[in-house]
Amino acid sequence: MWSDVDEVALRAEAMEWLAAWTNDGLDAISYEDLDDFRFRGDKFPLRDRQLGIRKPAGMSSAFSITTTYRAPGQERPYDDRLGSDGLMRYKWDGDNPEKYTNRGLRAAMEQKRPLIWFWGVAQGIYKPIYPVYIVAEEREHQQFVVATDGLQNIESTGRDVDEVTKRYVLQETRRRLHQPVFRGLVMQAYGTRCSICMLRHSALLDAAHIVPDADPAGVAAVRNGLALCKIHHAAYDVGIIGISPGYKIGVREDVLNEVDGPMLEFGLKGLHGNKLSVLPSVRKERPDQSLLERQYRRFENDSVSRRLRADFLHPTDSPG
Ligand SMILES: [Zn+2]
Known part of the structure; x- marks a missing residue:
């Protein structure tokens, strides 16, 4: 079993490592590179190879979530994932609320743990968004409510919020999640080059x-x-x-x-x-x-x- 101290340290180290690898979030990271992360000398995969929710054995709560890349034309229900309150939604793993992955996300919500959200921007390439927090669960829709950094204390999720709050939440979700993912998709599509002059300095x-x-x-x-x-x-x-x-x-x-x-x-x-x-x-x-x-x-x-x-x-x- 992981101690509380180790769990907190692991999350912090993984996020620091990602920041270093991705040029402070500017660049995406490949599946192969994700495999290189180590915690106290041991390899620790940052995302689950098969599942959307990574719930490591022995840990009390989930560690990361993944949204798989879909090529243009393939179903990609982005907007279905955005709630009317401006916060994002993440579907349960399957429809059993007691599956260990779903329990792991629920535990992350109860313990207010920071998670990493891997967004596929090409086959095997991810834009990591972190930290994100699970702030509520909507059982009737079999999904969790996800807040980006700074929004984890917004209350009354899932219900109608006032216009000012909603605009703020939307703006923050856009800045911290939608724009970085859009950047990741565009850079992948253009091979990280200026379409006009071919410059290829990502920064x-x-x-x-x-x-x-x-x-x-x-x-x-x-x-x-x-x-x-x-x-x-x-x-x-x-x-x-x-x-x-x-x-x-x-x-x-x-x-x-x-x-x-x-x-x-x-x-x-x-x-x-x-x-x-x-x-x-x-x-x-x-x-x-x-x-x-x-x-x-x-x-x-x-x-x-x-x-x-x-x-x-x-x-x-x-x-x-
Ligand atoms: Zn240019």
Whole structure:
């Protein structure tokens, strides 16, 4: 049997180890790498090879939970897992409430133990989210209520909460769970490279949304995402760069007419007319053309209205 002290130490060490391996949560981790964790010299698997819930023998409560990767098109009920209170739900293992795995999660709830949630972002690749806490059980739906860090003391889960609390809970769940998982999915799909310039420094890359807030309540789909470096992400968001539904890059007219140093010349102006350099190999993960079109129309309108404004303010600069 594990002592209380050991259980607490194990959880803390496992989370520190994950932080070191994943660049403080920026990167995902493979199943093989997960196998390397050791506690006091002995191998300790962080997730169960077969089951969603890891309840180690001799431990009083569950240690981790896993959500398996589903390729796009396969059933992936993300939104079913988000409760109306903004907290996530995790299904029982099977339908027997007394199965040892379900009892283990219940014990983690009673003992308020921090757990690790492994989210599959590709075959055998996981984004670990931690710590998370089981804060309630909904037996009628055969599921547990999971809170990310900071939300473990939110009360009245499962019931109607006031609007302010709900908005806060949603925002936190989004920041600590949905966005990291979205990042993991997008980075896997793009091989951790900027789609525009191919830069591959994970610390300089973002998972950008094509249309902001297209899916405020859940993990956005990869086809509403693009892996972009920091500068191209910002340039896309403010409309300096546009991406056509045919994946062609456009640079805003007034910027094309500017003269400046190498970042402007090569990093922005030089891209005009190019196609995206990196696209997911899986067709269903590629940027959605109707979403791109929606943003591209705004980019073009903005370009035109800037030209009209410039012509109006400085009529002599205009060639026509
Ligand atoms: Zn880039």
